[in-house]
Each structure stands twice: as C-alpha cells, then as structure tokens.
Amino acid sequence: MLRNDAAYADKAARVSALAKDITEVLVTAPLPPVTPKGLFVAYHAACSLQHGQKVTEAPKHLLAEAGFTVAMANKTAKIAWAGLKRGEVSRPPVMA
Secondary structure, eight states: OOTTOTTTHHHHHHHHHHOOOHHHHHTTSOOOOOOOOOEEEEEOOOHIIIIISOOOSHHHHHHHHTTEEEEEHHHHHHHHHHHHHTTSSSSOOEEO
16 A cells, blocks of 8 residues: 555555464464364455465464364355255354
8 A cells, every 4th residue: 555655665565574464373373282163164265365465274274273164155155055045954154
C-alpha cells in the first residue's frame, strides 16, 4: 500500500518483512501431541492470507496436527451440506 510513497516506502517494507500470520509462528512452535478427534474440518483460506501473504500450508498443517481431518471448503463443504439436507449426515461441517 505504501511501496510508492517516498516518505514511507522503506519503513513499510521493513514492517512488511517482519509481519507474520499467527499460523506461521505456531507451525514452528513445539505443540503437544493430540489424539485425533475424528472430526472433519472444511478449510477455506482468507484471500488476504493466501494471495497477499502467500500463507497456504501452515493453517492446514496446524488443523491436522490438532487432530482434525482437513479438506478444502470450496469442494467438500458443498458435498457435506448437501448430505445434511438429504439426512445423510447428522450435523453441518465445521468451518475453520
């Protein structure tokens, strides 16, 4: 946003280089082991996270490490919601 502003471009670049999403920090942290929960999670990344910050794998990795079965929401949630409407599943998918 400020890369073309002569007064702030250098400062903005330094701040941008230091900024991290919480998932980028947590994925490097020693987290305790967990027992799989048997829950299905449909994940959809925020546009700013995947396109702006280029963070694509850390959130999915953390959810899997927390014991969830992870799938991309844009494909699987539609299937799960359709199954709920038909009575094939007992509850809606958990959206992360």
